[in-house]
Amino acid sequence: MTFRLEARHLACERDDRWLFADLDIVVGAGEIVRIEGPNGSGKTTLLKILSGQLTDYQGELYWCDSPMRQVRSDFLANLLYMGHAPGVKAALSPLENLAWYQALAGESGSESARMKALAAVGLTGFEDIPAAQLSAGQQRRIALARLELIERPLWVLDEPFTAIDRDGVAELEQRLLAHARRGGSVLVTTHHDLTSLGELRRIRLGRGVVHAGQ
Amino acid sequence: MTFRLEARHLACERDDRWLFADLDIVVGAGEIVRIEGPNGSGKTTLLKILSGQLTDYQGELYWCDSPMRQVRSDFLANLLYMGHAPGVKAALSPLENLAWYQALAGESGSESARMKALAAVGLTGFEDIPAAQLSAGQQRRIALARLELIERPLWVLDEPFTAIDRDGVAELEQRLLAHARRGGSVLVTTHHDLTSLGELRRIRLGRGVVHAGQ
Amino acid sequence: MWAFIHKLGSPKWFYDISERLQPWFWAAAALLILVGSVWGLAFAPADYQQGNSFRIIYVHVPAAFLAQSIFVGLAVAALVFMVWKIKVADMAAAVMAPLGAAMTFIALFSGSVWGVPTWGTWWMWDARLTSMLILLFLYFGVIALRGAFASRDSGSRAASVLAMVGVINIPIIKYSVDWWYTLHQPASFTITSRPSMPVEMWWPLLLMVLGFYSFFIALTLMRTRSEILRRESNKRWVRDLVREDG
Amino acid sequence: MAFDSLQAFLAMGGHAPYVWTAWCVTAALMLGSLVHARAERRSLLRDLKRRERRARSELSREEVDDT
């Protein structure tokens, strides 16, 4: 069965201000959707709602055409979310961090797979150093290694390019593209130009006006 | 008296790895210097050393040709530092946050000056909302308002563009340029392209190799 | 049934119905408390052991009853809010908690003041007094937790969880404190071991208890109505209402 | 009537300080919560009205702009 995340008439209000209203979003297999908007326009809020973390919104969410409330655990088995906080334990080495994420997904996983994922994000040689002793960008790269390691169709990424250097950005863009080619889908916010990805579906938030479309 | 920050034979070692060695840096009035390098190459470490926060380095630092140790308080009166953490109190409103910074600089300051600084970073209308309720980018904009508000010749900025949207980045670039035109100087790290600033002095760190020069 | 619950949960419906109910409860409270006070203070006979100091009973006991009932009410409101997502229940819980704390304080204070002439001490670690003190702390916890969150919604839900956990614990606490007291010290004087009350003393007490309950209901209705206006301030019906009002 | 005179009533058979503090604190807290509730309601209504007026004037200004 192919998958689909759908939001109908989504609206969210913060402090008497509508961040967005009457938003319809469909994310299907093979799509990359970029959420755009200036600072404070509600991108993070939207991603948290779509990934089922925030509950004070109006409208309905559907996963594979069933209401989200009923299929929440099915949905979670398909989701990989990366937020503003990288979710990396400073006292653990990159390898140990990844091992926990693998286990959370229910896999026992192999060390060689983890090494490969770390190599893919340019952390060869840092596998066994506590993450606290890595730079801001290196810590985020550990989080990015999850994309390599754990097989999930739907990626929801909030500012994944933060603190990543130029080469890293290019590699990550390629990774997103490859995921979409394989039939996965990506929901991403970023202030970077994603020129190399070609034309993307965009959803613009901001100043009360909402445009959704190709 | 015009000012000058100078580092001679600077070297820093972390866990048996030389981040940089034998680095000579001079930052004088009217200059923008960009520190470059991939993730983990030591940019943050270098800025912390240059702003007098980290002390485990080798080499000498001079401010206006006097050893840093002797003129530390003179130096601090000329420095505006912005690190990875924005230094914004979540429970205070943008106005209250700025009032404290003004007082720290020894000025009693006026409310209208603070309002102007906030307007300059696009926070009009958010002046009295607790910072906790602002988005990631808006919180960083509060920190950036300090650049408008407090008169200091030397700016040291670590990834100031983090979480800022496209328009904000362009405005900030113009602000750096204007500061340099007025005779101030800027030391900055960023992974963004700073094309609009034209040719900058660059210092490249990374992979043990260090290039300094035009 | 379902529809009824949701109708009950509609803030507008609650706002309207409570407007009609409120005066009755205020009237009942005023009447009952007035008659009860005059009767209790001036007409009821003095206790043969405690003399006139026993007249404290007419504020002490109603406050103590109410203090315990309000916590149960708080937990019920929390349950309704969490299970059926009825916001009015949470608004009621928000205004009930401070009143419950006030009633607990009144019971504690009047009890301690009463203790001086009867027991010769302000305070003793009697089972019932101690569990009342703990109840006061539970109220403080619920109030503090609600206020500690930046987002009102999270504060509401956190306070609801705490109220429900607390109400499960209240019987356990009461039971254990009773047990603790009997373990350590022979009961020299407990509140319960008194000669049963003559009816002339009992009637005013009943009036006062009913009066306190009416007061509590009336005040809760009133403050819940304010809370509804505050939280629904940008709903159409509230704006219409404000406009009509002047 | 359990008392002979007003003096006796106020003296409460020597227990005046206890009885009257307990009753007064109770009355103060209950009246205080009542006054607080009324003040809260009044200031809230004032606030809402002000907001409503402001919203309406903004609306009419926009209409003027449009024309």
Place this chain on the structure above:
Amino acid sequence: MQVSESMTAMEPRGGLGVAIAATVRRDLILMLRRRSEIINPLVFFALVITLFPLGISPDPDLLATIAPGLLWVAALLATLLSLDSLFRADFDDGCLEQLLLAPQPLPAMVLAKVAVHWLLTGLPLALMAPVLGLMLSLPTGSYLMLAASLALGSASLSLIGAIGAALTVGLSRGGVLLSLLVLPLYIPVLIFGAGAVQAAILGDGGMAHLAILGALLATALMLAPWAIAAALRISING
């Protein structure tokens, strides 16, 4: 975008055992790597116990009378303080968010975390208490009961306290608020725990008290994981 393969929705699969084992292992590693995490509550316990003779009186008879209560109160405070960090580190670095988004049942996962906390805090406290009892001239015959009641009771303390920790994890200065929420709920455990030791001193064995402590633990085990999970979901919402 041309899609070469097609990816289909994945079914949730089990792996709960793997996830729990990994969480237990991870938390153990984290605690053992900063060994002070384990030692600190113990030293706090010892220090608080030494404060009392200094503040009250060094008289051994008086101390012996109040020893069961002091030991239990001090152990309770030590547990309480260590609880603040139970979820906070995970919250700060975003791991908690990830735990909540994992397809595993949350109550089971938090139970694993609480179990590790008890293993490395409550149990060592119970083992150390007899030594401090010696210092307070606790009457002989009650040492075993002290350790047993603390071991059993501290498990309840960890479970109940975890609810408070979960409720306050999103608040910047939860420490003292946590105490306010949790201490009233600790009182039954304290009463029966200290009661067990006192009963042992009086010679009636205190098994009845221990049984009640066990019943409290069973109740907490059944209810607390759900409350903790609900509280975490609220806290992550902001």
Place this chain on the structure above:
Amino acid sequence: MQVSESMTAMEPRGGLGVAIAATVRRDLILMLRRRSEIINPLVFFALVITLFPLGISPDPDLLATIAPGLLWVAALLATLLSLDSLFRADFDDGCLEQLLLAPQPLPAMVLAKVAVHWLLTGLPLALMAPVLGLMLSLPTGSYLMLAASLALGSASLSLIGAIGAALTVGLSRGGVLLSLLVLPLYIPVLIFGAGAVQAAILGDGGMAHLAILGALLATALMLAPWAIAAALRISING
């Protein structure tokens, strides 16, 4: 780059008074905005005091004997717990870094922060202690001394504790470690503070003890600000 004007190095100017006033005002606003920050230590104090009769015995005579010590130990613990957050919030959001880079003398700035802490924690504790003393049947005649000794002593506690708070601010779970560092240093204050109350009960007034508490405070006022400033510099170095 064409430079149109020229900017010259600035001389450090005073403004220490402005900076201190603003810091005091800011910290007061922060505390008052979350009123629970102020109330929570008080409630913790009351709760800990409640635990003792439950754990030990409700017998008023026994409680009266140990009341001065219990009150002082509980107040000390309440101060200690509230200290953890003294610098932590500033550290986490980067304000501490900025404070250290300000051209103002750091010891003066931290003294301002500690003063606010005492004003909103130590002083209310001292004012509330007599009520709890009543509940523990503290003998009459010692209530004033209890409040006075706590007011004076808690200022020393805040100053000494701030050193520990500054040392542990960079560590993710400093709470318990802080207690370890600070509690041994608290012992002199505890001895003379509880001693003052006991002296008042025995009828000799306890002014000698108060004088010693004053001397301790004077010493702490002279030395602690420098130690705190040094500790903060170390912590920020990471």
